[in-house]
Amino acid sequence: MDSFLQNLISGCLLGCIYAMAALGFTIVFNASRIVNFANGEFLMLGGVGLAGVVVTAGLPLWLGVILAIACTAFVGVLMQVAFLNNARSADELSLVMLTIGTGLAIRGAGALIFGRSVTFVPDFGLFPMLLMGDVYIVSQGIWIALTLVAVGIALWYLFSRTTFGKAMKAASQEPRAAALCGIEPRQAAAAAFAIAAGLGGLAGALLAPISAAFYENGVFLGLKGFAAAVAGGMGNPLGAVVGGLIIGVVEALSAGYVSSGYKDGVAFIILLLVLLFRPQGLLGGVSVKRV
Amino acid sequence: MKSANSSLRRNFIRLGLLVVGIAVLDVALTSQFYRSTLTLSLIFAIAAVGLTLLMGFAGQVSIGQGAFFGLGAYSAAFAIQQLGIPPLVGLVVAAVVPGFFGYLIARPILRLSGNNLALATLALAAVFYVVATQWSSVTGGIDPGITGLPALDYFGLSHIHVVLWLAGICLVICTAVALLLIDGRFGRALMAIKTSEVVASCTGVDVARTKAIAFAIAAAYAGIAGALFGYFLRAFNATSFNVGLSIELLMMVIVGSLSTVWGAIFGALAIMVLPNLLEGFDHAKLLVYGLAMVAIMMLAPNGLGETLAKLVTRRRVAE
Numbered sequence: 371m372d373s374f375l376q377n378l379i380s381g382c383l384l385g386c387i388y389a390m391a392a393l394g395f396t397i398v399f400n401a402s403r404i405v406n407f408a409n410g411e412f413l414m415l416g417g418v419g420l421a422g423v424v425v426t427a428g429l430p431l432w433l434g435v436i437l438a439i440a441c442t443a444f445v446g447v448l449m450q451v452a453f454l455n456n457a458r459s460a461d462e463l464s465l466v467m468l469t470i471g472t473g474l475a476i477r478g479a480g481a482l483i484f485g486r487s488v489t490f491v492p493d494f495g496l497f498p499m500l501l502m503g504d505v506y507i508v509s510q511g512i513w514i515a516l517t518l519v520a521v522g523i524a525l526w527y528l529f530s531r532t533t534f535g536k537a538m539k540a541a542s543q544e545p546r547a548a549a550l551c552g553i554e555p556r557q558a559a560a561a562a563f564a565i566a567a568g569l570g571g572l573a574g575a576l577l578a579p580i581s582a583a584f585y586e587n588g589v590f591l592g593l594k595g596f597a598a599a600v601a602g603g604m605g606n607p608l609g610a611v612v613g614g615l616i617i618g619v620v621e622a623l624s625a626g627y628v629s630s631g632y633k634d635g636v637a638f639i640i641l642l643l644v645l646l647f648r649p650q651g652l653l654g655g656v657s658v659k660r661v
Numbered sequence: 662m663k664s665a666n667s668s669l670r671r672n673f674i675r676l677g678l679l680v681v682g683i684a685v686l687d688v689a690l691t692s693q694f695y696r697s698t699l700t701l702s703l704i705f706a707i708a709a710v711g712l713t714l715l716m717g718f719a720g721q722v723s724i725g726q727g728a729f730f731g732l733g734a735y736s737a738a739f740a741i742q743q744l745g746i747p748p749l750v751g752l753v754v755a756a757v758v759p760g761f762f763g764y765l766i767a768r769p770i771l772r773l774s775g776n777n778l779a780l781a782t783l784a785l786a787a788v789f790y791v792v793a794t795q796w797s798s799v800t801g802g803i804d805p806g807i808t809g810l811p812a813l814d815y816f817g818l819s820h821i822h823v824v825l826w827l828a829g830i831c832l833v834i835c836t837a838v839a840l841l842l843i844d845g846r847f848g849r850a851l852m853a854i855k856t857s858e859v860v861a862s863c864t865g866v867d868v869a870r871t872k873a874i875a876f877a878i879a880a881a882y883a884g885i886a887g888a889l890f891g892y893f894l895r896a897f898n899a900t901s902f903n904v905g906l907s908i909e910l911l912m913m914v915i916v917g918s919l920s921t922v923w924g925a926i927f928g929a930l931a932i933m934v935l936p937n938l939l940e941g942f943d944h945a946k947l948l949v950y951g952l953a954m955v956a957i958m959m960l961a962p963n964g965l966g967e968t969l970a971k972l973v974t975r976r977r978v979a980e
Contacts, residue, residue, distance in 0.1 A: 475951025635791035
């Protein structure tokens, strides 16, 4: 029973990371209808960047986290402004390819700048490890869970209470009408990329003390973020969080009870099954497809 | 009709030139290193031709070809080592197993389109990679992987010569089949599907079946390429079939052309040869690949080879 609870908790913590990846993916999709295959690389960049700043350069941890988030957000905006903006007339396939290409370039740049070694980052500290009977939560886990809650509240406030967030929503729902009201859809898309990338950087930085930072981490993290976003219903922020938690828990339970080697495959099988049988997501309602 | 036939004839003349080109290169290349680069280009070109059929003609993106490539490599190795089947027959196994598997999953997976199809095929590649690393009793996992495949030294020729020609012959046959398919009813059905599935089905095309067959052919081609890849190296492990392989195959099509099979051959050659020619390129390989892919998609979304070819012919016409 205790090992079940322990697995459940570690699954939830990983799930929080996947949820943040899925949120970034959802925000970009909502703002620009682009499925950003480079989203996982933002997480990679956050982790590797933090490792570079803290372990290699020896700067304090809080500065490292801020730098990691800022750099990743900058890369996200750059990607939107320099690449995607100039190919907006292109079809879905070209855009997918563009994001894949950007992802490769980010991975390559990460390997060049921060090296190809696996780096461990010290955990954020401050909180003690929580012990409840035989079940424990590591201190970094508390950071992760609290961050997801804070991020969730901040995003909810941004998109439903501020003019800026409402303008972004308007630009994604009805770009022409929004443009007539003085909202620039490209700026809205750039803002979405900044938020998504910054969030990815934050998630990557939070993950770095638990699982080491490595330049190839982005591929699987990105795919698991996709799996979470698709499982929760594409474009639904609450669904992204729930989807992330589901993926994390199922993964941890399968690692505990089936085989730890296959745990990476579980998320992708969920992604495939949801795409095939419930493309509207586990939480989504039935959508009518018109020809 | 006449023009279609003459374009087919022109394509078969090009195919003849390809054979002559391989023969000339085989004689002219003195370094073992360049010869193995050429062999790898020919091998990857087979998979890229299949992907062009699926992506360029039917308009169905797949970022999961690496799974079929790996499936081909493992089924050929299994056939040779566990069942005692000769390597040449092993190639047939490597075409049939991925082709059959591709056909099976094509129907459900090709109901998706665009973004979702790209995601699903990418997930397929990732699942395959995880299974290949973990199912050690069959695949050998990462360490040791598959080892000890036989040297192919038929007719007193060395292993690399035989594999080079085997890859060349397979490429020519696969390209010829692709050209014949494109020229006929099937190819027109594919192009109709790319334009509009609704229109295609209204004109009597069985959309689901045609797409599934195209997917199966692309899978079979990738499987043949995978088997040849295994034969060539004689030992390989699961890391060869990671998600990067699928993206590399996709890049070959993009670098070449989305609308002719020749682009795939050009693309495979470019992707395999360029990194070897630029020395000290290895550490920046990913970055250059990524930026090249971005540049091509922004500036020449129909494929680099095709855009260059059009520029050349336009200039010639202008003169």
